[in-house]
Amino acid sequence: MFWRRLFAQLAGVGGATVLRNIALPTRIPAAGLVILRDGTPGEPEVSLSPLTYHYDHEAVVEVIVQGEATQDTQFDAICVAIGVRLAANRTLGGLCDWMEGAAPDPTEIITEGGEPMKGAAVTITLTYSTTNPI
DSSP, X not given: OOHHHHHHHHTTGXXXXXXXXXXXXXXXXXXXXXXXXEEEOOOOEEEETTEEEEEEEEEXXXXXXXXXXXXXXXXXXXXHHHHHHHHHTTTXXXXXXXXXXXOOOOEEEOOTTSXXXXXXXXXXXXXXXXXXXX
């Protein structure tokens, strides 16, 4: 599937550690953390001749930075770098028709006794068609 290609495309984005489908760790790497979540394909539109399933699959990229002094700068750099990486290869080498990221919605994450964190979920819509929904 296209997950490996998208994961590779995001690798090291903005200097951050990039992982896939993990629980949020208690400690965030100094350069930030990006977690790719596979998301859901949703209900496809179906064409019958030939039988084709058309998806707008929504994946999520979580961006998390920690450290009061530099978190805004790191956060901005990682989000900009994600946008640049997505724009550089919007079809994942032909695996999808189009890939588009939505604007991040930043939030402060407060943990008891820990440093403040800043995070956002960036929705990435992957548009593709397939003859086999599995």
